[in-house]
Amino acid sequence: xxxxxxxxxxSPSGPLHLGHALAALTAASLARDGSFLxxxxxxxxxxxxxxxEAAIFADLAWLGLDWPRPVMRQSERGATYAEALDRLARRGxxxxxxxxxxxxxxALSAPQExxxxxxxDGLIYPGTCRGRPLSKAGSNDALRLDAARALALTGPLNFxxxxxxxxxxxxxxxxFLRFIGDPVLARPSLGAAYHLAVVVDDAAQDITIVxxxxxxxxxxxxxxxxxxxxxxxxxxxxxxxxxxxxxxxxLAKRDDARSLEELRRAGWTPAQVAQAAGFSGDMISTSAxxxxxx
Numbered sequence: 001x002x003x004x005x006x007x008x009x010x011s012p013s014g015p016l017h018l019g020h021a022l023a024a025l026t027a028a029s030l031a032r033d034g035s036f037l038x039x040x041x042x043x044x045x046x047x048x049x050x051x052x053e054a055a056i057f058a059d060l061a062w063l064g065l066d067w068p069r070p071v072m073r074q075s076e077r078g079a080t081y082a083e084a085l086d087r088l089a090r091r092g093x094x095x096x097x098x099x100x101x102x103x104x105x106x107a108l109s110a111p112q113e114x115x116x117x118x119x120x121d122g123l124i125y126p127g128t129c130r131g132r133p134l135s136k137a138g139s140n141d142a143l144r145l146d147a148a149r150a151l152a153l154t155g156p157l158n159f160x161x162x163x164x165x166x167x168x169x170x171x172x173x174x175x176f177l178r179f180i181g182d183p184v185l186a187r188p189s190l191g192a193a194y195h196l197a198v199v200v201d202d203a204a205q206d207i208t209i210v211x212x213x214x215x216x217x218x219x220x221x222x223x224x225x226x227x228x229x230x231x232x233x234x235x236x237x238x239x240x241x242x243x244x245x246x247x248x249x250x251l252a253k254r255d256d257a258r259s260l261e262e263l264r265r266a267g268w269t270p271a272q273v274a275q276a277a278g279f280s281g282d283m284i285s286t287s288a289x290x291x292x293x294x
Contacts, residue, residue, distance in 0.1 A: 002033075002034065003031070003032065003033045003034025003035065004030055004031050004032060004034035004035075004208050004209050005031065005034050005035045005037065005205065005206050005207050005208045005209070006027040006028070006030045006031040006034070006035070006036050006037070006207065006208075006209050006210075006211060007027060007036070007037040007038065007039050007202070007205060007207050007210070008020075008023060008024040008027045008028070008036070008037075008038050008039070008060070008067075009038075009039040009040070009041050009198070009201075010038075010040070010041065010056055011040075011041045011042065011044070011047075011048065012040060012042055012048045012049060012050075012052035012053035012056055013044065013047040013048050013049070013052060014052060015052065015055060015059075015259035015260065015261055015262075016055070016056055016059045016060075016259060016260045016261075017243075017258045017259050017260065018243045018258055018260075018263075018273065018276055018277040019213065019242060019243040019277070020059075020260070021059075021063060021260060021273050021274065021277045021279070022240060022243055022277035022278060022279050023211065023212060023213065023240070024060055024063065024065060025063065025065075025274055025277070025279045026211045026238065026240050026279065026284070027209075027211045028065050029279075029281055029284045030209050030211055030238060030284055031209075032284075034208075035068070036065065036066075036067055037067055037068060037071070037072075037205055037207070038056075038057075038060065038067040038071045039071060039072045039073075039074070039201060039205065040053060040056075040071055040072070040073045040074065040075075041074050041194075041197070041198075042073055042074055042075045043074050043075065043190045043191065043192065043193075043194070043197060044189075044190055045075060046189075048075075055261060058261075059260040059261065059264075062260070062264060062270060063260075063270050063273065063274075064270055072201060072204075072205065074192075074197050074201065077197070077200070077201070078191050078192070080200060080204070081186075081191060081192035081196060081197055081200060082191075082192075084192075084196060084200050084230055085143065085185060085186055085192070085196065087230060088145070088185070088229060088230075089134060091153075091229075092146075092149065093145060093146050093149055093150050093153075093229065094134070094143050094144060094145055094146065094185060095129060095130060095131065095132050095133070095134065095143070095144055095146055096129065096132050096134060096136060096137035096138065096141035096142070096143060096144075097125070097128075097129040097132075097141055097142045097143070097144045097182075097184070098129060098138055098140065098141050099125075099128050099129060101122075101123065103128070104123045104125060104126065104128075105123060107126045107128060108123060108124070108126060116178075116179060119179050119180045119181060119218065120180060120183075120216070120218035120219035120221070120222060121180065121181065121183040121184060121195070121219070121222065124178075124179070124180065124181040125144065125181045125182045126181075127181075127182065129144070130144075130146060130182065139188060140188050141188065142184045142186065142187050142188070142193075143184070143185050143186040143187075144182040144183065144184055144185065145182055145183050145185050145225075145226070146182060147176060147177055147180065147181060147182050147183070147225070148173075148177060150225055150229055151173040151176060151177070151225070152173075153228075153229065154225060154228040154229065155173070156170060156171060156172045156173065157170070157171045157176070157221055157224045157225055157228070158170045158171070158224070159220060159224050159234055159236075159237055160234075160236040160237065160291070161217075161236075161237050161238075161239065162209070162236050162237065162238045163211075163214075163237075163238045163239050163240055164214060164217075164239055164240075164241075171221045171224075176221060176225070179218070180218070180221060180222060183195050183222045185226075195219065195222045195223060195226065196226060198223065199223050199226045199227055199230070199232065200230075200232075202235060203227070203230075203232040203233065207235050208235050208236065208291060209235055209236045209237075209238055210235045210236070210237050210238070211237075211238040211239075211240060212237075212238075212239060212240070213239065213240060213241075213242050214239040214240065214241055214242060215242060216239065217237075217239045220237055220239075233291055234291055235291055236291055241278065243277050243278060260273065
């Protein structure tokens with residue numbers, strides 16, 4: 001297998017906008033003489049719609065992109081995620097959590113001075129249920145990773161960042177526990193949570209460069225930890241800037257007026273969309289980033 005392998009992994013829960021265009025064009029450009037893949041992240045079946053998935057493919061083709069078919073869909077990979085969870089469970093690294101968001105918020109009402117309330121997995125879990133055995137798991141319990149136990153096995157983490165302030169980034173155990181905590185790996189309503197599914201899928205597709213928005217930079221530490229625990233390779237990462245509106249707010253799927261379909265109907269060309277999204281082929285290095293050496 002030669003050349004970089006990249007992916008664009010949208011959720012079919014709304015229309016694509018300029019931010020998605022930047023993400024897709026960046027991933028395709030980073031692939032160069034390698035492979036650009038599309039993956040459908042449809043774990044939340046209550047929000048995903050077939051018409052949005054069809055629109056994703058239409059928008060990407062209009063941008064001039066091509067990818068292998070059929071595409072991977074997370075909704076079809078439940079058994080694979082369950083196997084990964086089982087591997088972690090056999091090592092005593094996950095526990096059932098029955099706390100609601102309200103419970104966690106109440107427990108964090110008097111945080112340690114200087115400690116953040118939220119991290120890349122939402123409210124930083126205070127460890128209320130840590131140590132509960134899986135045999136006590138209820139049907140509504142989430143499954144969390146015991147980060148302290150996990151980090152005792154892996155030690156400090158690192159990955160190769162290739163876009164913003166490029167270089168090898170490092171995270172020690174103390175900072176992970178303080179700023180991230182115990183992430184959720186599975187939820188009753190969804191099965192596998194995003195952090196577990198994305199790691200398993202990137203490895204299954206042999207992705208060598210993960211390109212995505214800078215808002216996911218901190219979540220990368222969770223993904224690197226899971227990669228270490230499951231003996232999976234760590235890709236290089238390319239965290240590009242976010243596309244924002246005139247008020248500086250990040251674009252979201254609710255901004256239908258800025259959807260690619262609406263822009264296309266208004267007469268925009270793919271080149272105009274790329275320019276408005278802030279994409280330029282010049283921003284992509286000619287040398288392929290490498291995976292991180294553990």
